[in-house]
Amino acid sequence: GENVEQHPSTLSVQEGDSAVIKCTYSDSASNYFPWYKQELGKRPQLIIDIRSNVGEKKDQRIAVTLNKTAKHFSLHITETQPEDSAVYFCAASPGSSNTGKLIFGQGTTLQVKP
Amino acid sequence: DVKVTQSSRYLVKRTGEKVFLECVQDMDHENMFWYRQDPGLGLRLIYFSYDVKMKEKGDIPEGYSVSREKKERFSLILESASTNQTSMYLCASSLSGLPNYGYTFGSGTRLTVV
Numbered sequence: 001g002e003n004v005e006q007h008p009s010t011l012s013v014q015e016g017d018s019a020v021i022k023c024t025y026s027d028s029a030s031n032y033f034p035w036y037k038q039e040l041g042k043r044p045q046l047i048i049d050i051r052s053n054v055g056e057k058k059d060q061r062i063a064v065t066l067n068k069t070a071k072h073f074s075l076h077i078t079e080t081q082p083e084d085s086a087v088y089f090c091a092a093s094p095g096s097s098n099t100g101k102l103i104f105g106q107g108t109t110l111q112v113k114p
Numbered sequence: 115d116v117k118v119t120q121s122s123r124y125l126v127k128r129t130g131e132k133v134f135l136e137c138v139q140d141m142d143h144e145n146m147f148w149y150r151q152d153p154g155l156g157l158r159l160i161y162f163s164y165d166v167k168m169k170e171k172g173d174i175p176e177g178y179s180v181s182r183e184k185k186e187r188f189s190l191i192l193e194s195a196s197t198n199q200t201s202m203y204l205c206a207s208s209l210s211g212l213p214n215y216g217y218t219f220g221s222g223t224r225l226t227v228v
Contacts, residue, residue, distance in 0.1 A: 001173070009154065034216045043204070044157075046216040089156060099164040100145040100208040100215060101172075106156040 002027040002094040006105025014113050019080050021088055021108045024072040029095020033066060033073045034102070036089045044089060048075070080112045117141050120205050120220040127227050133192040135223050137205030144210035146188035147217065148172075148180065151202040160203075163188055164210060195227045 003026040013019050025033075034049035050057045050064045050073065057064050061080075066073040077084055087109050091102040121136035137146065145164050149157040149172075159172030161180040169180050177199060181189045188207075192199055202224050206217035 006156070032215075036217075036219075043219040043221050044217075045219070049216055099162060099170065100210060100217075101147070101159065101162055102217065103159070103173075104149075104157040106154060 002030060002092055002103040004090060004092050004103050004105045006090050006108060008108060009106060010109045010111070012111045012113065013080050015080060015082060017080055019077045019084070019110055019112075021075045021090070021110070022072060023074070023090035023092075023105050024070075025092040025103075026071070027092070027094050028068075028071060030071075030092040031095050032093035032102075033064070034091050035064060035075050036091065036104075038087045038089065038107075040086070077110075080110075082112050082114050085110055085112045118205060118207055118218050118220040120203075120223050122223050123221065125223060125225045127192075127195050127225065129196060129227055131192075131195045131227075133195050133225065133227075135190040135192075135203055135205075135225070137188045137190070137207075137220055138186050139188075139205075139207040139218070140186065141207060141218065142185070143207035143218075144185070145208045146182065147206045147208075148178075148188065148190045149204045149206065150174070151204055151222070157204065160190065192225075195225075197227050199225065200227045201225060 031052040036044035038044040063076040090105040147162040148160045163182040179191045205220040209215045
C-alpha cells in the first residue's frame with residue numbers, strides 16, 4: 001500500500017526565514033497531495049494542495065512543489081511568522097483508490113522564533 | 115460554523131469497556147474517515163466509509179469496528195478498550211469522486227483508557 005515519509009520531524013527557524021518540509025510517497029499512481037496545518041489543540045486544516053498534473057502551486061507565502069519522477073513533494077513557507085508555528089502534515093491519495101482515502105506523513109513540528 | 119462534530123472532546127474509559135466515538139457532518143459528504151493521531155506516527159487510518167452501510171479497513175483496524183447507518187453519522191467502536199488505544203481520535207469527511215478532495219476534520223476526541 002501507499003506509504004508517505006515526511007522530514008524533518010522538527011524544524012526551528014527565525015522569524016522571516018524560509019521553511020521547507022519534504023515528503024516522499026511510494027505509489028506512483030498517487031494523484032492528489034494536500035498539506036494540513038494543526039495548531040496546538042486544534043483540528044488539522046487544509047492549507048494548500050496540488051494535483052498530479054501540476055508541478056507547482058503558490059498561495060501568498062506558501063508554495064508546494066511536486067516531482068512525480070522522484071515521487072516527492074515539498075511545502076515552502078517564506079517570510080515565516082510566529083503564527084506559522086504548528087504541526088504540518090503532508091498526505092497522498094493512492095491512485096488505486098477513488099474513495100478519497102489519504103495516507104499521511106508523520107508530521108513536522110515547526111517553531112518560528114520571534 | 116462547525117461542520118464536522120465529534121461528540122466528546124475528552125473521554126476516560128476503563129480497560130475492557132466497549133467505547134463508542136461519534137462523528138456527525140452536515141456537509142452532505144459521501145466519504146467519512148476515522149484516524150488516530152499519536153506523536154511521531156502522524157495520522158493513521160483506522161476505517162473509512164464511502165457510502166451508507168459501506169466500510170473499508172484502513173491501516174490499523176484491529177480492535178476497532180465502525181457503523182454508518184446514516185450518511186451524516188460515522189461511529190467508531192472499540193470493542194474492548196485497551197491501554198494501547200489511548201490516543202487522539204480524529205474524524206474527517208470529504209466529497210466523493212475523482213480527483214480526490216481534501217478533508218474537513220472534527221476537533222478530535224482524546225481517549226484515555228485506564
